[in-house]
């Protein structure tokens with residue numbers, strides 16, 4: 001699926017970065033983007049205090065009003081990923097459908113101190129059949145849970161990858177993105193391998 005011929009035009013994919021307010025979406029996009037991330041951060045004003053919960057993220061001083069945008073090139077794979085950070089606050093839900101148009105997959109960032117904040121994002125992608133991985137962001141002082149406990153708490157389907165990351169560390173974020181791409185590729189492959197509903201097309205399953 002991914003060509004290694006650098007002469008050919010790169011494969012370009014749109015990916016979303018979702019999760020609750022203050023979970024590290026802007027940080028993640030900024031850590032890997034090779035272009036100056038296009039963000040629309042605003043200082044948290046007294047107007048948004050009370051609207052945006054700051055419990056557990058008292059150090060946060062800015063908020064993404066619209067979205068983050070970044071680009072990352074994987075030269076060897078001749079692949080370019082475009083990252084779109086979704087606004088975390090509930091009052092921006094109306095933008096999600098528009099943003100997710102044409103998206104190949106998503107990273108749902110989770111903070112173990114406020115796991116419930118990513119439930120809405122998980123449900124959104126499940127309902128729309130958009131492939132996603134959950135990446136637990138390693139905040140200082142946050143309790144470390146094992147995978148089984150996290151999967152149970154998030155009610156994650158067994159096939160959904162669960163990753164750990166530090167959103168400030170580009171290499172860590174790249175690993176999450178690669179996990180997502182591998183998940184997408186394997187889902188496409190297994191869907192293509194499913195026996196066709198029409199018996200006359202049965203031979204198509206052997207094409208892989």
Ligand SMILES: Nc1nc2c(ncn2[C@@H]2O[C@H](COP(=O)(O)OP(=O)(O)O)[C@@H](O)[C@H]2O)c(=O)[nH]1
Nearest residue numbers: 021022023024025026027138139140166167168
């Ligand atoms: N310790 C730690 N802090 C982080 C990490 N990711 C983000 N932060 C901090 O958490 C705060 C919120 O991050 P931000 O990217 O603005 O969250 P967003 O609302 O999801 O875009 C910022 O002060 C970040 O510096 C992380 O992996 N570890």
Ligand SMILES: [Mg+2]
Nearest residue numbers: 025026063064
């Ligand atoms: Mg942000």
